[in-house]
Amino acid sequence: MKINKKIAVSESGFVFDSSTGDSFSVNPIGIEIIEMIRDNKNEDEIKRELLDKYDVSVPVLEKSLSEFIGSLRNAKILED
Numbered sequence: 381m382k383i384n385k386k387i388a389v390s391e392s393g394f395v396f397d398s399s400t401g402d403s404f405s406v407n408p409i410g411i412e413i414i415e416m417i418r419d420n421k422n423e424d425e426i427k428r429e430l431l432d433k434y435d436v437s438v439p440v441l442e443k444s445l446s447e448f449i450g451s452l453r454n455a456k457i458l459e460d
Contacts, residue, residue: 381449383418387457395457404455409434413448417458423449 452458
C-alpha cells in the first residue's frame with residue numbers, strides 16, 4: 381500500500397488531491413499513519429508502532445486503523 385503520488389499532506393493535516401481538487405482533514409494520528417505509509421510500513425508495522433506509542437487496546441486500534449485505511453482507499457488517497 382502506498383499514498384497516491386498526486387496527494388499532498390500539510391503538517392496541519394490538510395490532505396489535497398491535485399488530480400480532483402478534493403481536500404480532506406486528518407488528525408495528528410492520521411498524519412502519523414500517512415507518514416508511516418509513505419515510509420513503506422505495512423499495516424502490522426503501523427499497528428505495532430501505534431501500540432508502543434499510545435495507550436490503546438489492540439481491538440480498538442485494529443478497528444480504528446482498519447477504518448482509517450478504508451477511508452483512505454475510498455478517497456483514492458491510498459493505492460494498493
